[in-house]
Amino acid sequence: MTTPRTTLTATEVSAQVDARHWRVLLNRVHAAFHTGSFERGLELATRIAAVAEQLDHHPDVHLTYPRVQVSVLTHDAGGLTAKDVALAAAISAVADELGLDAEVPVLSALEVAIDALDIPAVYPFWRAVLGYVPEELPGADDPSPALLDPAGRGPAVWFQQMDAPRPQRNRIHLDVTVPHDVAEERVAAALAAGGHLVSDERAPAFWVLADAEGNEACVCTWQARD
Structure with missing residues (x-):
């Protein structure tokens, strides 16, 4: 069974995360959500912070107008793990609750x-x-x-x-x-x-x-x- 600190391949992560939102770039998994306003972006970032605290796993969040970009990595494992997949799923759920769409083409x-x-x-x-x-x-x-x-x-x-x-x-x-x-x-x-x-x-x-x-x-x- 995969443990939270067992690194996953890019193929494994790509198959497990929500394809509407997430893409593997280099050694991280990334998403960008179109918020349309800074206030809406702050709301998303705040909700992401709450689920990150619940899971005790923290992403990098970049808040700008009009989008929020998120990247996830398990630093102490030096790669992507089941912890990242779980956090990505929780963030996708928040985006869905807020009615926010992903912007895959802006990721790089x-x-x-x-x-x-x-x-x-x-x-x-x-x-x-x-x-x-x-x-x-x-x-x-x-x-x-x-x-x-x-x-x-x-x-x-x-x-x-x-x-x-x-x-x-x-x-x-x-x-x-x-x-x-x-x-x-x-x-x-x-x-x-x-x-x-x-x-x-x-x-x-x-x-x-x-x-x-x-x-x-x-x-x-x-x-x-x-």
Whole structure:
């Protein structure tokens, strides 16, 4: 039987949460609810806080006009667990009681990827200049090569090991993680806007795209990663 601290795969979580509201992006499950007003959003956030206290499991809540975005992760497990599935279900129930609809297409998670030949040499610079902190992975023997905004607002920065210099291409690119059922539409929109496809070899995990001058971005999903 699954225990609250047993991590679940993205496939398992996607199958268990309410598909009207929730999508797995990176290592969290996310939802966005259209509230239409700041006051209505505050009401939703307050109700979410109440169920989070009842379940002793607390999400990140971002209140703006005209929506509330929520993300859930079991921090001490370093991933998604049954606790997250249960909290997502409780939040969905609150949204239904308030008559609020989800806005799946607005969901995304942004990362900045830096290709490096010597990650230990460049890592301290980026940690210092950004004021970021190392990502902590419970149970990992080595520290993660990722840096996170301690305020939880800026994009994560991670370092990709290069095996040889590649002066002909950019060494910093954006990874844009979107809901799996939005990815192909996002790729098509980028191509229609003047971009071109560099590679779809690893799709649906990610598509590599570039703008008219060759600056790259990857559109990513959780699929094909379990």
